[in-house]
């Protein structure tokens with residue numbers, strides 16, 4: 001079965017009758033926003049973490065409020081859901097719904113940059129370009 005159709009099939013399960021307005025009125029203590037690598041987020045699959053647009057969210061409290069059911073989200077825990085969200089419901093204001101679940105931001109992959117510099121031997125300097133002629137230097 002096509003993956004997207006499979007996801008839609010799974011969403012037909014009941015969601016405890018809870019809806020998004022109930023979720024939005026639900027209060028959670030504010031979280032301290034930390035920096036994480038993608039690798040670290042993977043390790044927190046069991047803690048229901050996901051990445052969406054370079055932000056890390058803990059979906060523990062949201063899962064039971066998801067209109068598409070919990071089972072649709074479970075295979076994506078620990079992963080980046082940015083692309084799949086675009087294909088299943090690009091119109092949903094994810095940032096507004098997940099504000100309370102925001103626990104971190106993805107750090108820039110510094111290993112990659114270090115590796116690049118190592119390979120080239122040194123950091124690239126800007127090419128030397130001839131400086132512009134000053135007006136006084138232009139022969140008449």
Ligand code: HEM
Nearest residue numbers: 007008011066067068072073076081084088089092094097
């Ligand atoms: C993690 C954060 C997520 C949030 C805040 C969220 C939010 C929502 C909302 C608000 C709806 C109702 C949309 C509507 O009726 O127009 C919905 C439906 C749905 N969601 Fe999610 N979703 C999330 C993740 C996912 C993931 C990871 C998947 C699967 C890959 C998924 C699959 C679905 C499906 C299949 C529906 C039902 C669409 C339909 O039958 O009309 N969602 N979700």
